[in-house]
Amino acid sequence: MRSQAMIRSMLSWMLAACFTVAAVAHHSTAEFDYTKQVTIKGTVKEVQWTNPHSYIQLIADGDGAQKVQWSVEIGSPSLNINMGWKKNSVKAGDVVSMTLSPARNGKPYGTLRVLTFADGKKLEGVAARVGAGPGPGGPPPGAAPAAPAPATKAP
Amino acid sequence: MRIMKTLKWLLCTAVLAASTSGAADSASAASGRDALFGIWMPDAAPRTLKTANGKAPPLNAAASKLYAERRQRLARGDASFDPTSWCAGPGMPRMLTMPYPFEIRADASRVVFIHDWYRWFRTVDLGAGDVEPPLPLTMGFPVGHWEGNTLVIRTNGLIDTTVMDASGLPHSEELVLTERLRVLPDGRLEDRITINDPENYTQPWDTVLTFHRDAAARVTDDVCPDRLARGEPAERPAPQRANASRQQAAPAPMAKPVSASRLAGIWEPKTFGIMVPNAPLSGAGQEIVARNAAAMQSGKIMQTAWVSCRPGAVSTMTMPREKIVIMETADEVTLLFEMPRMVRRVRMNASHPAKVGSDYVGDSVGHWEGSTLVVDTLGFNGYAELDARGQPTSAKLHTIERFTPSADGNSIDIETVVEDPEYYTQPFTIKRSWKKSAARHPFEYDCMENPRQEDFENAYYVREQYRPVCMRVEGEGMAPSRMVCRRPED
DSSP, X not given: OOOHHHHHHHHHHHHHTSSOBOTTSOSBOTTBOTXXXXXXXXXXXXXXXXXXXXXXXXXXXXXXXXXXXXXXXXXXXHHXXXXXXXXXXXXXTOEEEEEEEEBTTOSSEEEXXXXXXXXXXXXXXXXXXXXXXXXXXXXOTXXXXXXXXXXXXXX | OHHHHHHHHHHHHHHHHHHHHHHTHHHHHHHHHHTTOEEEEESSOOSSOOOTTSOOOOBOHHHHHHHHHHHHHHHTTOOTTSGGGGTOOOOTTGGGGSSOOEEEEEOSSEEEEEESGGGOEEEEEOSSSOOOOSSOBSSOEEEEEEETTEEEEEEEOBOTTSOSSTTOOOOOTTOEEEEEEEEOTTSOEEEEEEXXXXXXXXXXXXXXXXXXXXXXXXXXXXXHHHHXXXXXXXXXXXXXXXXXXXXXXXXXXXOOBOSSOSSOEEEEESSOOOOOTTOOBOHHHHHHHHHHHHHHHTTOEEEOTTTTTOOOHHHHHHSOEEEEEXXXXXXXXXXXXXXXXXXXXXXXXXXXXXXXXXBSSOEEEEEEETTEEEEEEEOBXXXXXXXXXXXXXXXXXXXXXXXXXXXXXXXXXXXXXXEOTTTBSSOEEEEEXXXXXXXXXXXXXXXXXXXXXXXXHTEEESSGGGSOSEEEEOOSTTOOOEEEEOOTTO
């Protein structure tokens, strides 16, 4: 099992490299605005425990009587399991609130920071750890240098 | 007279065989097990599983209804209940019903099935006791043991989004498969599978799949999304029996164990590297990296070979993730990567062919220098990027990896020299380390499992062929999502 420190270290280095790569290093996370946080409430329609990313589809309260379906990326199966999630941690029909970083395109889409159940129990999504700073152990060999290394400055 | 002579010779041969086989019963057990190893080709690759008696499986009422719906969809040409149709993991026993060869290899700790279809493999742990599945997987958590020359495999933790055959036979996550694999007297491989899934079936039932040797069969580096991109089906049709290549008595490539295995086991990266810093990019290389950077900084998702589920072997050198299984035999070191999912075969003490092919994994040959395994690889197709910045590679890529296990055997240091005059001004070295894993199985990375529409709405494709053919579109309101595939010619 990978330690949480390792996850923190991995994520912080992803950010440091500017090319923030989603939890599973699958693709760039440029699509999400990590400087923003949005909280939505509603009923879970479906949990997709899938690669390359796992999702929760939430039917959320919108303006007035209109319900809005949100797609919320929560991580990936192996990563979420290592973060303490279980297959049935969240189920269709659960009423939850989710704090997320939204997509830049303004659509009802985001990456999960924290999911909170009605009884106050919480589950963290992978985005909760982003920006936490380098974890113990320092950078992994071969990872990007600590100083920002934007691609435009590639040698 | 001639017939009498022949009969006498046959009789003598039989008597001799009988007299020696009794004395050597225990000694021959190992060679009997060896008969299981090597490459096998399905006899029938059935689209519809039947019981061992040729009857319909004992579905309960609810499962019958679901199955009937799927059959109707199939009749309309809609196979989207089967993840195989968009190149996601087929699951078990669906994988064994596909018309593709597979190879069985083994060491003292595990038996590995290396499937020709899209780089899938399953590792059967030979330790005692079931594994508690943390999450159901396509291949589940198979645990095996030998009963004489029969390999018995019990698998639990099988994800219920797969189907058991191409006709859509359902299963739940309570499914437990018990397989008994043995070589029949006629030389074919028999897999007798007991299916125990009380949620869908009124009683446990058996099905039997058989396989034959085929000298022409090869386990290749099949990349399913490339086939979709070319307009080919995700699963090729089963060859007609008359046309099927059935060259009998093909010698099985035996997996002779090595006396002192230095690398065998399950490993995981000590740390994660997603960047290859300070690579001496040439002008052409810099141009590509700058183009990638501009696209990403404009907010686009970069679709590289890795992201589009067709990573090259170089990604296992620069960005290995999760578990790595190594098997070591006299003729081969086999590297099975969980993420990116890939099987690399290192032919020991061999040379590259005079005319090397061109694919994602390349051609790897290895030898030992003291306690260091040196792996030389060339024959790449130039479709892989080195890292998350999309630093390019070309068909001129040549890598030399040096795997050095630590004295205590708990870690491996890997130094890889990368040479690619197309994009780099000089060779450079990448260092990675792996540590021993306590896991009995690798987890699973089914990259094509859930190609969400959102990932492709604002994408930058490093190559045009990386555009997806299939994507999942979420339904409005409570309507379920659906997989939409658009053939390239549409």
